[in-house]
Amino acid sequence: MVALCCAAFATGVATDIAAQGNPSSTLVFDEQQWDFGTVREQDGTVTHRFGFTNKGRNPVVIERVEVECGCTKPEYSTAPVKPGERGTIAITYDPTNRPGAFLRAIEVWSGNGTNYNRLTLKGAVIPRPRTVADDYPVELTAGVRLTGLWLDFDFIGQGRAKSKTVGYVNTSNKSVTLRITTARALDQLSITAPQQLAPGTRGEITVTYDLSGGPAWGRMSDDIYLWLNGIKVENPIMTAAVGVDAFGGIAADAAPRAKLPSLFHHFGEAAAGKTLVKEFTLSNEGKSPLTVRDVQCGGKASTSLKAETQIAAGKEITFKVMLSTNDTANGRTAGTVTIILNDPAKPLRELRVVSNVK
Numbered sequence: 001m002v003a004l005c006c007a008a009f010a011t012g013v014a015t016d017i018a019a020q021g022n023p024s025s026t027l028v029f030d031e032q033q034w035d036f037g038t039v040r041e042q043d044g045t046v047t048h049r050f051g052f053t054n055k056g057r058n059p060v061v062i063e064r065v066e067v068e069c070g071c072t073k074p075e076y077s078t079a080p081v082k083p084g085e086r087g088t089i090a091i092t093y094d095p096t097n098r099p100g101a102f103l104r105a106i107e108v109w110s111g112n113g114t115n116y117n118r119l120t121l122k123g124a125v126i127p128r129p130r131t132v133a134d135d136y137p138v139e140l141t142a143g144v145r146l147t148g149l150w151l152d153f154d155f156i157g158q159g160r161a162k163s164k165t166v167g168y169v170n171t172s173n174k175s176v177t178l179r180i181t182t183a184r185a186l187d188q189l190s191i192t193a194p195q196q197l198a199p200g201t202r203g204e205i206t207v208t209y210d211l212s213g214g215p216a217w218g219r220m221s222d223d224i225y226l227w228l229n230g231i232k233v234e235n236p237i238m239t240a241a242v243g244v245d246a247f248g249g250i251a252a253d254a255a256p257r258a259k260l261p262s263l264f265h266h267f268g269e270a271a272a273g274k275t276l277v278k279e280f281t282l283s284n285e286g287k288s289p290l291t292v293r294d295v296q297c298g299g300k301a302s303t304s305l306k307a308e309t310q311i312a313a314g315k316e317i318t319f320k321v322m323l324s325t326n327d328t329a330n331g332r333t334a335g336t337v338t339i340i341l342n343d344p345a346k347p348l349r350e351l352r353v354v355s356n357v358k
Helices: 004-012
Strands: 028-030 035-040 046-054 060-066 072-076 088-094 098-112 115-126 144-146 150-157 161-170 176-182 187-193 202-208 218-227 239-246 264-270 275-282 292-298 301-303 316-324 330-340 348-357
Touching: 028 115, 035 046, 035 088, 046 115, 060 072, 060 088, 072 098, 088 098, 098 264, 150 161, 150 202, 176 187, 187 218, 202 239, 218 292, 218 330, 239 330, 264 275, 275 292, 275 348, 301 330, 316 330, 316 348
Parallel strands: 035 115, 150 239, 264 348
Antiparallel strands: 028 046, 046 088, 060 098, 072 088, 098 115, 144 161, 161 202, 176 218, 187 202, 218 239, 275 316, 292 301, 292 330, 301 316, 330 348
């Protein structure tokens, strides 16, 4: 490990001091760039100290050192550097989860913002060997691990299907029985998985949302529970999808185009036991009819807008969104109204309303 670090630092190359980022800066660095060469991720952070001399006639204070990301951290003194004296800025690079070549810029500001120096670090990170925990970070019971617990299917057109997978590995030396149940038993959701996970094997659980069985509009979600050797795993695999139009065969310039000038409203302070009302405007700036496919309310919100409402090209409608403060103690209450439209550019719009209840 030590030999590698020494070899990496030995590749550092000093550049000519005339190549500073700002030739007028009174701080002259020994080198403008440092090359770490190759470093191993498992060896941890590497540090280089950039030395400099104050070539000016007045003391200089380093006011700030700006870096590009959290992987690079500077360390320096804010004590004045007298004319002719030297100082250093230590720059540490963290290679964790950053395989491959890197090039990071560092900006040094001093002298009340009049002095600017640009430094760079470069090198290449040899990634650490991946472990089973790296590839399957979710630990369950019976030695089974998963790649994750969240599947986002985004938009799915009517009549279509979309599948995603969760990888598994059985790290134990025994076979594990797998059974799967869901929280809502959605008709559109199906799951394919083996009933037995052999010792040391890896595989996938395939989850599919299929909208070919009939119209299914708006947000859909379900929780998939795994039972390992008859014991229910507490944390489910969560899934989410949004059913929208298939959007095939219509030119963009001929499609409907929805416009909602406002998607948020704060009612301010309100007493408990009230129903707060706000009017919203939905217009169609497209060239074909705009259809509201589905309306879903969440929290304490409700609305007068109904599914199957149509808006002709160039027209608009107003609708009400209500926020109830019933059964609400002091504090914030909120609600959402999700609208699914046949607008191919943006088929989902979500309105949010909130109030502070006294």
